[in-house]
Amino acid sequence: MPTIAPNLDCIAGSLAERFQKLYGTSPHIFLAPGRVNLIGEHTDYNDGFVMPAAIDFYIWVGVAKRPDRILNVYSEHFAEMVQLSLAALAGPPRKHWSDYVRGVAAVLQAAGRTLSGANLMIYSQVPLGAGLSSSASLEVSTALALMAISEVEFSPLELVKICQRAEHEYAGTRCGIMDQFIAVCGRADCALMLDCRSLEHQILALPDDVCIVICNSMVKHELAAGEYNRRRADCESGVKILQRHLPNMRALRDATLADLQQNQPLLPQRIWRRCHHVVSENQRVLGAAEALRSGDLAGFGRLMYESHASLRDDYEVSCRELDLLVELASTCEGIYGARMTGAGFGGCTVNLIRSEAVDSFQSRVTESYKKATGKTLEVYVCAAAQGARAWQPLVG
Ligand code: GLA
Numbered sequence: 001m002p003t004i005a006p007n008l009d010c011i012a013g014s015l016a017e018r019f020q021k022l023y024g025t026s027p028h029i030f031l032a033p034g035r036v037n038l039i040g041e042h043t044d045y046n047d048g049f050v051m052p053a054a055i056d057f058y059i060w061v062g063v064a065k066r067p068d069r070i071l072n073v074y075s076e077h078f079a080e081m082v083q084l085s086l087a088a089l090a091g092p093p094r095k096h097w098s099d100y101v102r103g104v105a106a107v108l109q110a111a112g113r114t115l116s117g118a119n120l121m122i123y124s125q126v127p128l129g130a131g132l133s134s135s136a137s138l139e140v141s142t143a144l145a146l147m148a149i150s151e152v153e154f155s156p157l158e159l160v161k162i163c164q165r166a167e168h169e170y171a172g173t174r175c176g177i178m179d180q181f182i183a184v185c186g187r188a189d190c191a192l193m194l195d196c197r198s199l200e201h202q203i204l205a206l207p208d209d210v211c212i213v214i215c216n217s218m219v220k221h222e223l224a225a226g227e228y229n230r231r232r233a234d235c236e237s238g239v240k241i242l243q244r245h246l247p248n249m250r251a252l253r254d255a256t257l258a259d260l261q262q263n264q265p266l267l268p269q270r271i272w273r274r275c276h277h278v279v280s281e282n283q284r285v286l287g288a289a290e291a292l293r294s295g296d297l298a299g300f301g302r303l304m305y306e307s308h309a310s311l312r313d314d315y316e317v318s319c320r321e322l323d324l325l326v327e328l329a330s331t332c333e334g335i336y337g338a339r340m341t342g343a344g345f346g347g348c349t350v351n352l353i354r355s356e357a358v359d360s361f362q363s364r365v366t367e368s369y370k371k372a373t374g375k376t377l378e379v380y381v382c383a384a385a386q387g388a389r390a391w392q393p394l395v396g
Contacts, residue, residue: 011060012391015123019062022074023119027062028148032141032388034058034126035133035182036214036350037341038191039300039307040285042315044176046235046278047197047253049285051204052178053212053384054186057125059137060391063145066117073101073120077128086115093172097128100138103170105146107162113152120145127378130216131342135171136179139163140388148390156184157199173225174232186387193289197253204292206384210336211355215329215365216378217321219346228343231274231315238275241266252278277314281307301337301352305330308339308349317344321373325349328368332361 012029019027033054040050066072069086075097082098089106093099101120109115120142126134140163147154154162163180167173177196185192187203194201206212221227235252242263243249257279264272284303291299308326312318322340326349329338334357341350353361362379369377 008058008391011058011123011125015060015062015121018076019064019119019121022121023064023072025064025119027064027119027121028145029060029062029391030141030144030148030388031058031060031391032137032139032144032183033186033385034137035179035186036212036348036382037178038212038350038352039288039304039339040178040193040281041307041311041339041341041344042231042317043253043278043281043285044178044194044196045174045232046176046282047251048278048282049193049195049289050176050178051191051193051285051288052182052186053191053206053382054182054387055132055212055214055380055382056385057127057132057380057382058385059126059134059141060123061141061145062121062123063149064119065149066119068117070117071101071105071120072118073098073122076121076123086117093170095172097138099171100135100166101142103166104139104143104163106170107166108143108146108150108152111154111158111162113150115146115150115152118146118149127216129220129347131340131344131347132214133179133183133342135167135173135175136163136183137388139166140180140183144388144390160184174229182387184387186385188386189384191292191384193285197251202289204289206292207295207297209355210297211353211358212382212384213351213353213358213361214341214380214382215325215349215351215369216380217319217325217346217348217369218375218378219319219321221319221345227317227345231317234271234274235278238267238271241271242275253282255279257283273314273316277310280310280314284310297336297352301335304337304339304350304352311340311344315344319344319346321346321369321375322349324372325365325369325377328365329361332364333357335361 334354336352
């Protein structure tokens with residue numbers, strides 16, 4: 001994975017060539033970005049607040065129509081071709097990359113639209129399973145491709161919900177709405193603060209002299225999907241207990257820290273810690289938005305560190321390597337804040353750094369991480385990017 005995103009025209013051109021070789025026709029091309037979440041982790045499925053940005057690494061889908069009802073799907077990453085019949089997409093998760101494609105096609109059809117058969121080719125710049133939302137960008141880019149060749153239209157918000165449903169029902173993760181939302185609605189040079197209950201969002205410009213730097217720990221924990229669903233179930237148990245005293249409460253979004261303190265004796269210790277993370281994290285997101293608006297990057301950074309500590313201690317979704325990366329980052333020059341990003345259990349940290357300090361940060365953290373773990377860190381310096389779209393080659 002390169003640290004500087006390669007030219008998008010080149011990627012599109014060479015994807016088109018490979019598509020032509022494999023299928024004998026030229027494709028339409030669609031792309032959807034990965035994402036990094038600046039703050040607001042494990043809050044989206046609690047009706048809370050999140051602050052993601054789309055990043056300039058994409059999943060690309062080349063597509064051409066077929067005259068039958070077959071989807072041929074080639075994944076370049078897995079060097080694997082899968083054939084799906086549009087007439088027989090149902091079935092439980094198979095724990096295979098094609099679940100996302102099958103899911104999106106099935107949910108688009110369940111929404112009452114007839115899809116055309118198609119040949120597809122998938123190329124990913126987003127590292128898979130690293131917490132940068134490769135799943136949502138695959139869902140969204142595939143959905144755009146299938147909709148375009150089938151001449152089917154949905155609003156952006158409908159598209160977001162279709163992709164989320166595909167992930168729930170066909171991939172088996174009961175994810176929130178953040179990843180699909182930012183993959184569709186991302187804005188260049190901006191983060192979004194999303195209210196996951198009303199789905200209203202505010203666009204927050206990121207300062208010019210600051211870089212988003214992502215450190216990939218290269219650790220993947222296979223238990224992630226099961227643990228994710230268990231965290232969600234813990235939050236739901238918390239809500240059920242708290243509702244006895246707070247009958248108007250619908251989700252953890254509705255609780256305050258004072259509510260939690262008052263009801264602490266009712267909540268088993270583990271559940272209390274899960275709730276404490278979510279309720280405090282929602283406050284941190286609101287504080288972080290305020291800090292960004294007023295140019296208080298030091299304040300923003302402090303909230304990132306607090307978020308990480310809460311994910312580590314209360315929500316228990318960090319791991320040794322992510323903790324180490326945050327610790328190492330905190331000792332570097334020019335850093336405002338660092339935290340794990342995404343679902344956790346491995347994956348990446350996000351770091352907010354003054355632009356001129358990025359090079360020294362990169363070499364220092366890479367070297368210390370190698371010494372401490374034996375692992376080779378991957379570092380991505382990102383720009384906040386626009387959401388999913390059809391590829392339009394630059395003219396002239
Ligand atoms: C995954 C899910 C999101 C969100 C994050 C944790 O990325 O897809 O909906 O819950 O984890 O914040």
